[in-house]
Amino acid sequence: MKTVGYAAYSSDAHMKPFHFERRALRANDVAIEILYSGVCHSDLHTVNGDWGPQPYPLVPGHEIVGRVTDVGPEVTHYQVGDKVGVGCMVDSCQECDQCHDHEEQYCRHGMTPTYGAPDRIDGEITQGGYSKHIVVREEFVLRIPEGLDMSRAAPILCAGITTFSPLRTWDIGKGSRVGVIGLGGLGHMAVKLAVAMGAEVTVLSRSKKKEEEARSIGATGVLASTDEEAMTNAASSMDLIIDTVPVEHDVTPYTSLLDINGTLVIVGQVGPMKEFMTVPMIMGRRRIAGSLIGGIKQTQEVLDFCAEHDIHPICEIIRPDEINSAYDVMSKGDIAHRYVMDMTQMSDDA
Numbered sequence: 001m002k003t004v005g006y007a008a009y010s011s012d013a014h015m016k017p018f019h020f021e022r023r024a025l026r027a028n029d030v031a032i033e034i035l036y037s038g039v040c041h042s043d044l045h046t047v048n049g050d051w052g053p054q055p056y057p058l059v060p061g062h063e064i065v066g067r068v069t070d071v072g073p074e075v076t077h078y079q080v081g082d083k084v085g086v087g088c089m090v091d092s093c094q095e096c097d098q099c100h101d102h103e104e105q106y107c108r109h110g111m112t113p114t115y116g117a118p119d120r121i122d123g124e125i126t127q128g129g130y131s132k133h134i135v136v137r138e139e140f141v142l143r144i145p146e147g148l149d150m151s152r153a154a155p156i157l158c159a160g161i162t163t164f165s166p167l168r169t170w171d172i173g174k175g176s177r178v179g180v181i182g183l184g185g186l187g188h189m190a191v192k193l194a195v196a197m198g199a200e201v202t203v204l205s206r207s208k209k210k211e212e213e214a215r216s217i218g219a220t221g222v223l224a225s226t227d228e229e230a231m232t233n234a235a236s237s238m239d240l241i242i243d244t245v246p247v248e249h250d251v252t253p254y255t256s257l258l259d260i261n262g263t264l265v266i267v268g269q270v271g272p273m274k275e276f277m278t279v280p281m282i283m284g285r286r287r288i289a290g291s292l293i294g295g296i297k298q299t300q301e302v303l304d305f306c307a308e309h310d311i312h313p314i315c316e317i318i319r320p321d322e323i324n325s326a327y328d329v330m331s332k333g334d335i336a337h338r339y340v341m342d343m344t345q346m347s348d349d350a
């Protein structure tokens, strides 16, 4: 199947239109017309080569929402016309303990990311959601529930599941005290999800600049890490801190905010971090942990949870040809919304 999208042709060039083929349907494949594609900070890291060399031309995008246009003969869960999504993975071994445990993201043989990795069967490099069509095996297709606005659902498939999974891992619920470092794409979803679970949520930031924004999505307010008195007063006051900052930074100022047995979970920065002080860790059995997206079952759970609680990511819908300016804005600093490309605006002869 012929399709068109936006691809990076090298680590230093901007995205340009790219015509390519999607594979012919296998028996268990679902063909999807992509309507909306979220723009994740990790797309930017990947195309820039920050995480290693890439197979260019590379079509990023792992927050995909669309409609089923065709199904293979063995597909049982989806029909033509269904509203569906695809997140950060398109395959895994399906046989190891992690896959059996619905934790395909930790597949012992490595999950297949939605873009930039060889397909498990034919070795073709996977290409992501900045395109008009995609073909994905049924097990990695999600259902977009009624009640979610298609145009704003895409970021749930990465930013949503990435923050939902640690909230579930650490049993956040009514009365839990949660801190969220950073109020960008991931952070604002962390706040909305934790609030809906009944937690008391504080945004942690260098300044109180985002106080109003934080309150508007249900947080009690912003604790400024530069305000020493406020930080001292907040010592041992949180059960879980979700650290969404996507660049190297110092976690030490935040660890003392954790109560005994509390956890600071890193979901943003992939790579080196500054040294941290072990005293608060040892003196309070506190933990620094990491977490990667979530399994397919839990990704469906967060989609359903968002529909049930009327949670939508804050999105700015852009045309595909605005992707380069969106990248420019994203690389300059944190934005408290997610860019989502309306892929129906992409012309076939771009």
Ligand SMILES: [Zn+2]
Residues within 6 Å of the ligand: 040, 041, 042, 043, 062, 088, 158, 159
């Ligand atoms: Zn992502």
Ligand SMILES: [Zn+2]
Residues within 6 Å of the ligand: 092, 093, 094, 095, 096, 097, 098, 099, 104, 106, 107, 108, 109, 110
């Ligand atoms: Zn596996």
